[in-house]
Amino acid sequence: MKILTAQQTREADAYTIANEPIESIDLMERAATKCFDWIIKNYSSETEFSIFCGVGNNGGDGLVIARLLKQANYKVTVFVVEFSDNYSSDFKTNLGRLEKVEVNYLNQDNSRIVLRPNIVVIDAIFGSGLTRPIDGFIAEIVHQINKNEIIAIDLPSGLFAEDNRENNFDNIVKAKITLTFQQPKLAMLFPQNYFFVGEWIVLPIGLHQGFIFGLNVTNHIVSTSDAKSMLKPRAKFSHKGIFGHALLVGGSKGKMGAAILSAKACLRAGVGLLTVHLPAQGLEIMQTALPEAMCSVSGENDFIADVPDLSMYSAIGVGPGLGLEKQTQNTLKLLIQNSNYPLVIDADALNILAENKTWLAFLPSESILTPHPKEFERLVGKWDCDEERLELQKQFAIKQQVIVVLKGANTSIALPNGYVYFNATGNSGMATAGSGDVLTGIITSFLAQGYSPKESAILGVYLHGLAGDVAKENLTEYAMIASDIIDAIPKAYGWIN
Numbered sequence: 424m425k426i427l428t429a430q431q432t433r434e435a436d437a438y439t440i441a442n443e444p445i446e447s448i449d450l451m452e453r454a455a456t457k458c459f460d461w462i463i464k465n466y467s468s469e470t471e472f473s474i475f476c477g478v479g480n481n482g483g484d485g486l487v488i489a490r491l492l493k494q495a496n497y498k499v500t501v502f503v504v505e506f507s508d509n510y511s512s513d514f515k516t517n518l519g520r521l522e523k524v525e526v527n528y529l530n531q532d533n534s535r536i537v538l539r540p541n542i543v544v545i546d547a548i549f550g551s552g553l554t555r556p557i558d559g560f561i562a563e564i565v566h567q568i569n570k571n572e573i574i575a576i577d578l579p580s581g582l583f584a585e586d587n588r589e590n591n592f593d594n595i596v597k598a599k600i601t602l603t604f605q606q607p608k609l610a611m612l613f614p615q616n617y618f619f620v621g622e623w624i625v626l627p628i629g630l631h632q633g634f635i636f637g638l639n640v641t642n643h644i645v646s647t648s649d650a651k652s653m654l655k656p657r658a659k660f661s662h663k664g665i666f667g668h669a670l671l672v673g674g675s676k677g678k679m680g681a682a683i684l685s686a687k688a689c690l691r692a693g694v695g696l697l698t699v700h701l702p703a704q705g706l707e708i709m710q711t712a713l714p715e716a717m718c719s720v721s722g723e724n725d726f727i728a729d730v731p732d733l734s735m736y737s738a739i740g741v742g743p744g745l746g747l748e749k750q751t752q753n754t755l756k757l758l759i760q761n762s763n764y765p766l767v768i769d770a771d772a773l774n775i776l777a778e779n780k781t782w783l784a785f786l787p788s789e790s791i792l793t794p795h796p797k798e799f800e801r802l803v804g805k806w807d808c809d810e811e812r813l814e815l816q817k818q819f820a821i822k823q824q825v826i827v828v829l830k831g832a833n834t835s836i837a838l839p840n841g842y843v844y845f846n847a848t849g850n851s852g853m854a855t856a857g858s859g860d861v862l863t864g865i866i867t868s869f870l871a872q873g874y875s876p877k878e879s880a881i882l883g884v885y886l887h888g889l890a891g892d893v894a895k896e897n898l899t900e901y902a903m904i905a906s907d908i909i910d911a912i913p914k915a916y917g918w919i920n
């Protein structure tokens with residue numbers, strides 16, 4: 424699904440109004456009704472709402488929500504934040520439609536409000552029309568409402584939809600929930616803005632699909648239907664040769680578990696055959712833990728020191744538990760130089776590359792690098808904010824012609840053409856040792872099965888997060904461990920299929 428900029432969203436609104444066609448006021452009613460539907464499903468009729476409305480169209484949404492909640496017998500008060508005398512036309516119309524609701528006007532001369540702590544605030548001051556950071560009396564209002572629970576409409580007021588580098592972070596609404604229209608905004612996907620956005624929920628409002636289809640967009644969010652459309656059916660007469668032969672290179676003394684997790688995940692994700700190249704002491708461990716995996720043993724007992732014959736494999740993943748021994752480093756260099764097809768590179772393999780940056784030039788194009796933020800920092804240096812981190816990620820992917828999977832909540836996947844795909848599955852229960860090794864196994868599995876590097880990275884990250892969500896449902900995010908993510912892969916497949 425495309426992530427539109429605020430400007431593109433405005434254009435999509437206008438195009439929808441002109442070509443669906445639908446009156447602007449009716450599109451507002453449709454959008455606000457979606458919010459209302461969500462709110463009444465999630466808040467009991469005992470809830471008291473104070474709705475803070477700007478005088479633009481975001482405020483218009485707020486007025487519609489106020490009317491609908493009042494009609495549904497909720498207790499509602501409206502505060503109009505008069506940042507301008509120039510009320511939008513749809514705002515005016517909806518103000519006229521409001522009946523039996525107390526309306527208070529806040530402005531330069533009168534910005535005092537008293538909010539009891541149990542009141543739930545609906546924030547409809549600014550949406551995508553924000554043109555400058557909030558200041559003055561509006562900032563005072565924001566500080567006051569920030570003490571209460573807040574549902575933000577479209578965007579938390581004060582947050583720009585894309586770039587907040589010039590913003591004043593003291594004066595932004597801190598929402599618990601953001602109900603956003605049609606698609607998440609880029610800023611919502613940045614960790615630094617979680618504090619303001621809270622959980623975001625996308626409400627489709629029927630913007631014109633043909634128009635959106637034609638838009639040139641760099642940033643995307645992976646939806647369930649995107650994942651569904653990528654997953655290939657397994658034909659009735661298929662045999663294991665069809666599903667590829669993966670090679671995983673990993674494990675060292677004390678870190679054999681990482682290789683096992685990766686290998687197990689690789690098999691669970693559906694690869695036909697798997698060989699694990701590991702140090703001698705890993706042989707018995709692996710064969711006991713995972714009889715389905717074949718093993719290729721490296722000469723050294725404690726670490727990997729040579730490259731196996733690569734001719735029979737359809738994909739290679741390297742890194743989990745690899746260690747940083749000098750001979751292992753040389754092995755990685757040879758592996759990179761000798762591979763004719765893209766590699767999946769994770770963990771210590773990334774750390775070795777960070778110490779030997781000239782080797783990046785040898786990477787087969789479309790190789791998939793899966794750093795967590797610290798590993799990425801070792802590769803590219805420090806950044807000041809998430810906007811800059813995203814830029815670094817894109818530039819790195821373009822310059823090296825690789826795919827960069829930058830892991831974390833909302834993992835971002837940058838392609839060699841600079842396009843970025845954000846993932847929305849997964850949860851904090853995955854912040855546990857070995858989760859990343861599981862991802863390496865899954866992505867390698869998809870590559871081996873013949874998925875393109877782009878599909879392998881996107882579908883792999885999606886399935887991994889979804890398996891994490893299944894595990895959370897069964898075990899809670901407190902108690903789950905990396906093996907549980909592997910055990911949950913079958914059910915996660917069921918959710919996509």
Ligand SMILES: NC(=O)C1=CN([C@@H]2O[C@H](COP(=O)(O)OP(=O)(O)OC[C@H]3O[C@@H](n4cnc5c(N)ncnc54)[C@H](OP(=O)(O)O)[C@@H]3O)[C@@H](O)[C@H]2O)[C@@H](O)CC1
Pocket residue numbers: 436437447448450451452454455477478479480481482484506507511548549550551552553554555556557558561576577578604
């Ligand atoms: N039909 C549609 O289009 C639909 C739209 N929808 C809804 O509309 C929302 C967008 O509405 P919008 O464009 O009216 O923008 P909004 O955020 O309400 O405010 C704009 C006003 O704010 C002002 N302003 C900006 N920054 C300021 C500041 N720091 N301090 C003070 N003032 C400031 C700015 O003034 P200016 O910069 O021009 O001086 C302008 O007057 C969107 O998020 C969604 O909720 C949905 O209903 C779906 C259908």
Ligand SMILES: Nc1ncnc2c1ncn2[C@@H]1O[C@H](COP(=O)(O)OP(=O)(O)O)[C@@H](O)[C@H]1O
Pocket residue numbers: 795830831832833834848849850851852853854855856857858859860861862887888
């Ligand atoms: N809060 C979170 N929400 C969603 N996914 C997460 C979260 N924290 C971690 N993950 C996922 O878990 C995995 C952790 O990988 P990594 O940091 O390499 O762990 P390890 O090195 O222990 O295997 C990544 O895929 C990451 O996206």
Ligand SMILES: [K+]
Pocket residue numbers: 481546547548549550575576577578579580
């Ligand atoms: K808002």
